[in-house]
Amino acid sequence: MIQQPPTLFPEITNTVRGRFYIVAGIISVVMAVASIAIFWWIFYTITPAPAPPLQNPIYVNYTQEPTDYISAESLAAMNAYIQANPQPQAVQVLKGMTTAQISAYMVAQVSGGLKVDCSYCHNIANFAQQDGYPNAAKKVTARKMMLMSADLNQNYTAKLPASVGGYQITCATCHNGKAAGLEPYPIEIMNTLPNDWRLPLELDYPGGLVVTGRKDVSNHEVEQNQFAMYHMNVSMGQGCTFCHNARYFPSYEIAQKNHSIIMLQMTKHIQETYVAPGGRIADGIMAGKSPSCWLCHQGANIPPGAAKPGQVPAVLSSTP
Numbered sequence: 001m002i003q004q005p006p007t008l009f010p011e012i013t014n015t016v017r018g019r020f021y022i023v024a025g026i027i028s029v030v031m032a033v034a035s036i037a038i039f040w041w042i043f044y045t046i047t048p049a050p051a052p053p054l055q056n057p058i059y060v061n062y063t064q065e066p067t068d069y070i071s072a073e074s075l076a077a078m079n080a081y082i083q084a085n086p087q088p089q090a091v092q093v094l095k096g097m098t099t100a101q102i103s104a105y106m107v108a109q110v111s112g113g114l115k116v117d118c119s120y121c122h123n124i125a126n127f128a129q130q131d132g133y134p135n136a137a138k139k140v141t142a143r144k145m146m147l148m149s150a151d152l153n154q155n156y157t158a159k160l161p162a163s164v165g166g167y168q169i170t171c172a173t174c175h176n177g178k179a180a181g182l183e184p185y186p187i188e189i190m191n192t193l194p195n196d197w198r199l200p201l202e203l204d205y206p207g208g209l210v211v212t213g214r215k216d217v218s219n220h221e222v223e224q225n226q227f228a229m230y231h232m233n234v235s236m237g238q239g240c241t242f243c244h245n246a247r248y249f250p251s252y253e254i255a256q257k258n259h260s261i262i263m264l265q266m267t268k269h270i271q272e273t274y275v276a277p278g279g280r281i282a283d284g285i286m287a288g289k290s291p292s293c294w295l296c297h298q299g300a301n302i303p304p305g306a307a308k309p310g311q312v313p314a315v316l317s318s319t320p
C-alpha cells in the first residue's frame with residue numbers, strides 16, 4: 001500500500017470543491033500581481049522622469065519661459081540688427097553695453113518681465129528708431145521705467161544690508177508678466193480691509209504709524225496702524241514677529257522692522273515721484289496705480305520677480 005503524504009487541511013484539499021477554491025485563489029492572486037506589475041511597467045514607460053525644480057538663473061521665483069510671446073520674426077530681426085550694429089545707435093540709459101548685451105537684457109527682462117513681443121515698443125526694422133511709428137510712446141514709457149528702476153535700486157534697496165541678499169528691482173518685480181492691468185490692491189490681499197483703503201503714503205516714515213503711549217492718538221490713527229500692519233503681514237506672507245518683538249511693538253530690535261521703514265520710504269517715493277508728481281496723477285507714468293507692498297512682494301519676503309545680484313545692467317543696479 002502506498003502511503004499518501006499527509007496533507008495540510010485534508011478536509012479542504014481532499015474535496016473537489018476545496019481544490020477548486022485553492023486553484024481559483026492561486027489564479028486570482030497571480031492575475032492581481034501581474035496586472036499591478038503591468039500597470040507600473042506601463043506607467044514608468046510612458047511617464048518621463050520628473051524635471052528637477054526650476055532654478056531660474058535670473059529671478060528669485062519667476063520664469064520668463066517659454067518665451068513664445070517673442071515672435072520668430074522679432075528674433076531674426078534682433079540677430080540681423082546685432083550683426084549690422086555691434087554698438088547701439090541711440091541709447092540714452094543703457095550706456096556702456098554692446099548691442100548683444102542690450103538684446104540679452106531685452107529678451108530676459110524687458111520683454112521677459114512684461115511678456116510682450118519686441119514690437120510692443122519697437123519698430124523691429126530698426127531697434128534704434130525713437131519716433132514716427134505706432135508704438136513709439138511705449139518705448140518712451142519703458143525708458144522712464146528703466147530710470148525709475150535705477151532710482152529705486154540705487155537709493156532704496158541699496159540701503160538694505162547685504163544679508164538680505166542684494167536682490168534688485170527690475171521690470172518683472174512689479175510687472176510679473178503683465179504689461180498693463182497691474183493690481184497693487186487685489187481682492188485676495190484686501191480681504192477684511194475696506195476696499196478703498198490704501199497705504200497711508202502721505203505720512204512720514206519712521207513715525208507715521210506710531211501709536212503706543214500717545215494720548216493724542218485718534219481712533220482713525222489706530223485703525224490706520226492696524227490696517228497697515230495687516231497689509232504688511234499678508235503682502236510679505238509673514239506674521240507680526242517677522243518685524244516685531246511682540247512683547248514690545250515700539251522697539252526696533254528686529255532688523256526687518258528697519259528694512260520695512262526703508263521700504264515704506266521707497267513706496268512713498270514711488271507714489272510722489274512716479275504716480276502723482278506734484279500731486280497730479282495725470283502726470284505720472286504708472287497709470288495712477290498707487291504702489292503697495294503686495295505689488296512687488298506677492299506674499300513672499302523677497303519678491304518673486306526680483307533679479308538676483310549681478311543680473312540687471314550695471315547702470316540700473318545698486319551694485320554697479
Ligand code: HEC
Nearest residue numbers: 078088089090091092093094106107118121127128142143
Ligand atoms: C517695453 C518696451 C520694450 C520692449 C518690449 C523691448 N524693448 Fe528694446 N528698448 C527699449 C527701450 C526703452 C530702449 C532704449 C534704451 C535706452 O535709451 O538706453 C531699447 C533699446 C533696444 C536696443 C538698442 C537699439 C539702439 O541701437 O539704440 C535694442 C537692440 C533692443 N532694444 C532690442 C530689443 C529686442 C530684441 C526686444 C525683444 C526681445 C526688445 N528690445 C524689446 C524698450 C523695449
Ligand code: HEC
Nearest residue numbers: 110138141142145146170171174179180181182286287289
Ligand atoms: C515700481 C513698479 C514698476 C517697475 C519696477 C516697472 N514698472 Fe512698468 N509700470 C508699472 C505700473 C504700475 C504701470 C501701469 C500699468 C497698468 O496700466 O496697470 C506700468 C506701465 C508700464 C508700461 C506701459 C504699459 C502699457 O501698455 O500701458 C510700460 C511699457 C512699462 N511699464 C515698462 C516697464 C519696463 C520696461 C520696466 C523695467 C525697466 C518697468 N516697466 C518697471 C510699474 C512698474
Ligand code: HEC
Nearest residue numbers: 206207208209210211212229232233240243249250260261
Ligand atoms: C513687514 C514688517 C512688519 C510686520 C509684518 C508688522 N509690522 Fe508693525 N510695524 C512695522 C513698522 C516698520 C512700524 C513702524 C512704523 C512707523 O514708524 O510709522 C510698525 C509699527 C507697529 C506698531 C506701532 C508701534 C509704536 O511705536 O507705536 C504696532 C502696535 C504694530 N506695528 C503692531 C503690529 C502687529 C500687531 C502686527 C501683526 C498683525 C505687525 N505690527 C506686523 C513693521 C511691521
Ligand code: HEC
Nearest residue numbers: 160164165166167168256259260263264292293296301306
Ligand atoms: C518696487 C518693489 C517693492 C515694493 C513696492 C516693496 N518692496 Fe520690499 N523688497 C523689494 C526687494 C527687491 C527686496 C530685496 C532687496 C534686497 O535683497 O536687498 C525687498 C526686501 C524687503 C524686506 C527685507 C526682507 C528680509 O528678509 O529682510 C522687507 C522687510 C520688505 N522688503 C518690506 C516691504 C514692505 C513693508 C513694503 C511696503 C511698504 C515693501 N517691502 C514694498 C521690493 C519691493
